[in-house]
Amino acid sequence: MTADPPLVLDIDGTLTRPDGWGIDPRIFDPIREWEAPVVIATGKAFPYPVALCHFTGIPELVVAENGGVVYTGDDVFFTADREAAQAVTEEYRAAGYTLGWGTEDTVNRWRETEIAINLEQPIEPLREIAAKHGLEVIDTGYAYHVKDTTPTKGDGLETIADHVSFDLEAAVAVGDSINDVSSFDAVGRSFAVANADEMAKTAADEVLEATHADGTLAVLEQVRGTA
Ligand SMILES: O=C(O)COP(=O)(O)O
Numbered sequence: 001m002t003a004d005p006p007l008v009l010d011i012d013g014t015l016t017r018p019d020g021w022g023i024d025p026r027i028f029d030p031i032r033e034w035e036a037p038v039v040i041a042t043g044k045a046f047p048y049p050v051a052l053c054h055f056t057g058i059p060e061l062v063v064a065e066n067g068g069v070v071y072t073g074d075d076v077f078f079t080a081d082r083e084a085a086q087a088v089t090e091e092y093r094a095a096g097y098t099l100g101w102g103t104e105d106t107v108n109r110w111r112e113t114e115i116a117i118n119l120e121q122p123i124e125p126l127r128e129i130a131a132k133h134g135l136e137v138i139d140t141g142y143a144y145h146v147k148d149t150t151p152t153k154g155d156g157l158e159t160i161a162d163h164v165s166f167d168l169e170a171a172v173a174v175g176d177s178i179n180d181v182s183s184f185d186a187v188g189r190s191f192a193v194a195n196a197d198e199m200a201k202t203a204a205d206e207v208l209e210a211t212h213a214d215g216t217l218a219v220l221e222q223v224r225g226t227a
């Protein structure tokens with residue numbers, strides 16, 4: 001008997017429409033019908049992947065904030081705190097810059113362990129301030145993230161796989177950027193969509209010909225029933 005392998009899916013750049021923005025609606029049914037655990041592993045704040053699971057109709061298995069928040073369906077784990085990142089962004093603001101998300105800032109409003117900055121803001125001063133505080137800045141292609149160096153999506157996946165009892169070696173991951181490298185390292189088979197950055201492409205077992213959700217849908221076709 002064959003089964004579907006557990007899946008690890010990034011959101012931005014991976015489940016997105018061909019132009020890179022918004023979820024491609026074609027992904028909902030295959031994900032919902034997938035006969036193995038599906039983990040959403042993202043840099044976005046915790047409520048976003050939870051909502052994605054909720055509206056897709058799948059159990060909430062979530063790595064959020066690049067590994068800073070991990071939800072096994074039963075327990076939430078926080079592997080960093082927001083204070084240091086907050087101090088960095090306060091210094092950045094005091095130097096005359098903004099985070100670039102407007103006054104209500106729904107990108108960071110519910111973010112618990114790191115802070116994201118709009119890509120239109122200057123990164124060099126941000127990197128300098130972050131380094132002084134012992135933090136790093138990563139560029140996912142969708143935002144800069146000021147974060148502790150320790151949490152990773154891959155570590156979050158291990159927590160979830162332990163809890164839900166699936167074998168990460170049997171799992172398949174799809175992603176597009178630097179924040180997916182640790183997921184790729186944690187699973188048995190990894191795929192970078194064609195729009196992925198060089199770090200993700202280098203770390204993946206396979207680089208897809210198709211971009212965004214077209215690439216991810218091709219992976220689902222390829223690996224369905226292969227576990
Ligand atoms: O939050 C980001 O910058 C990117 O999100 P992602 O990890 O789902 O691609």
Ligand SMILES: [Mg+2]
Pocket residue numbers: 010011012013014140175176177
């Ligand atoms: Mg991404």
